[in-house]
Amino acid sequence: MFQLLNNDNLQVAIIGGGPGGLASAIALSALPNVEVTLYEKARELREIGAGLNIGYNSWRVLELLGARHEVNGHLIDEVQQRNGIDGALLKKRGPSALPVKYQSRRVRRTRLQRALLNQVPAGIIHLRKELTSIEDVPKGGANLKFSDGTVAFTDLVVGGDGIRSVVRQTAFPDHNIKFTGTTIWRTLVSRSLISYIPDVPTCTSWWHGTAGHVYFSPVDDPSETDEKDQLIEISARFLVDPETDNAKRWSWGVPTTNENVESHFTSYDPRVREALSKVPKDNWKEFSAFAGPRLNELHAWNKLVLIGDASHPLTGAFGSGAAFAMEDGWILARSIEYVFSTSANETSTFLKTDRLKKVVEIFDEIRSPYYARMYEHLDNMKARFAGISGTFESRLQARVSAFSEGGLDWIYQNDIERVWKDWLENKSNPTAIQEGGSFVSPSL
Ligand SMILES: Cc1cc2nc3c(=O)[nH]c(=O)nc-3n(C[C@H](O)[C@H](O)[C@H](O)COP(=O)(O)OP(=O)(O)OC[C@H]3O[C@@H](n4cnc5c(N)ncnc54)[C@H](O)[C@@H]3O)c2cc1C
Structure with a gap:
């Protein structure tokens, strides 16, 4: 059973109302005792950018x-x-x-956004809230500071604020994109x-x-x-x-x-x-x-987690950036559900802060290796194309052939529910599927 000590709600602040933030809001608000607030800097949630592939x-x-x-x-x-x-x-x-x-x-x-928005419970989204900085509160939680001068406290920060993420910049100040x-x-x-x-x-x-x-x-x-x-x-x-x-x-x-x-x-x-x-x-x-380069970890301070474009500023997102962002949100909700239900009977000294540490570690264990694989694939493709010479026609033919040869089922055929089930099975049989110490879903 999902339970929090002292009936104390878990406060989760999602920064950003893109596909990742909205998916997180839907999945997290379905959990009992989780209080979700989504902060979006725009005046209204209005998608730009034409179309998206949904596979x-x-x-x-x-x-x-x-x-x-x-x-x-x-x-x-x-x-x-x-x-x-x-x-x-x-x-x-x-x-x-x-x-x-x-x-x-x-x-x-716009249609994907509307479909997601329609599933977000009323009252969760706060518009015109531009996050400017985050203060780590040592006893637990964090203070979010906004450009309008207001401050909000939260237990867990979810950085879904896209490629130019303030959350990422705060947690990883040395990380740069170009x-x-x-x-x-x-x-x-x-x-x-x-x-x-x-x-x-x-x-x-x-x-x-x-x-x-x-x-x-x-x-x-x-x-x-x-x-x-x-x-x-x-x-x-x-x-x-x-x-x-x-x-x-x-x-x-x-x-x-x-x-x-x-x-x-x-x-x-x-x-x-x-x-x-x-x-x-x-x-x-x-x-x-x-x-920008890959982050070694998608979390910081044991209370902050990055999702979607904020977490993996790739040079190419395989036409699936929105899928990755939504998958992140769903896996984060499963991680919270798992930790707070399996630790419900542990001693009262096992605090909310300890549980959040476990949550962000599970999220990272599942999602980091996936993004590492994407970075590796993009590096390999870059090296491969750099080695192709000849006329425009012959180089183009080689590129078209390379892109048509497949081999990316681990992205396009990814079933995030299966990934979660594989992770749960791996928990009960930890020697079954370890690769380089990371979790890799055996279904892929
Ligand atoms: C040209 C182009 C084509 C693409 N084509 C595809 C495609 O075909 N298929 C596909 O799946 N993906 C595609 N993508 C990628 C896809 O758009 C992204 O991967 C996806 O939108 C990531 O979602 P997200 O929620 O992580 O971030 P975003 O969609 O970037 O959302 C971030 C949100 O955070 C808000 N925000 C930012 N900073 C702050 C702040 N400080 N405070 C509060 N709110 C903040 C922003 O206003 C925004 O609403 C494309 C991207 C581009 C640029």
Whole structure:
């Protein structure tokens, strides 16, 4: 049974209302005696950034959060890889062999956010609350300080405040992120605006150039959106050398002009240029990608834990960053439930602070090795591509082949509930699945 000593509630403060923060709020508020408050710096929870991939890993965690029924989106039944310069089709793949309900879909970010928000109990989210610093209270808990001058006490801090995390910066002041060289421009346009352009509006397609690509995908399912209201996502990437770059960079969605975006893709196939030229004015948002080294631990002070982008500033999130963030939130809730129920009968000297120490350690034991594996994979891919030389066409072919060869089921087929069950089984049979002292789910 889940129990706290002296009927004392466990106060959990979540910083940030992105997919990680919202998933944590849903999973944690389902636990008895846990008092959840979510602090978000924005005036309103308004998603920007166009679309998101929702694959098996996301569907599973959305099921666990009770939010999957509200998420639909475009069924990715065809993906084309093209040479973006001459338009040649390099590779085409159809739907996966998974049951339809678990197949990948491209979803409007706003719809994922709404589905999550609808599951968060009323009164938990506090907007216009920008965290500025955290003070560790030695006897237990922490004081959160906000830009409006207010202070709030909490037992456990959950840092879900994204890539530029104040929580991470407070706990790990020596950790730094920097611009990776990739700029991303994103928008959603009415499908009717570009429906006449051959090969662009009907399926998910990647048009690769010499220093970037342009991506198109529908984001709506006909069952949820009338044809006249359906949108197409356009996401365009351009890479510069980060060592020589000195332009001002933002990590999250600032407006930019059509001329700026189009100027980076003038050598592309006419179909791509035509589609870009149809984007209405003031519709583009510019994102600069930031990344940093892996953190050895996702927790600090025995009372602070990092989730989502705050915890793993990767150079590439495999189109699954939102899934990772939601999985983190769900695993954190399981860790709390486990510790507070299994230690319910321990002596009264086993304090809330001791239990929280165990909670953050379990969370870290499960999630750190997973992120370590991602960092390792990205390093391997970088080394592999650095070794590819030849013409643009031959290098592109090699990249497309590498990305199509699979081997990432441990990400895309991750079932977070299975991971948790494996961890529980491992607890009762600790010699069964140890790899380098870390927990690795045997299902992967
Ligand atoms: C261009 C682009 C394309 C992407 N495409 C995909 C994709 O296809 N699929 C996918 O799964 N992922 C994708 N991602 C990644 C995905 O968006 C992130 O991994 C995901 O949003 C991480 O969720 P999060 O909750 O950790 O952080 P975020 O979504 O960044 O949310 C952090 C929240 O914290 C708030 N906050 C920040 N600082 C403070 C503070 N000091 N005080 C209070 N609140 C604060 C912010 O306002 C924000 O609401 C993409 C990202 C980018 C930039």
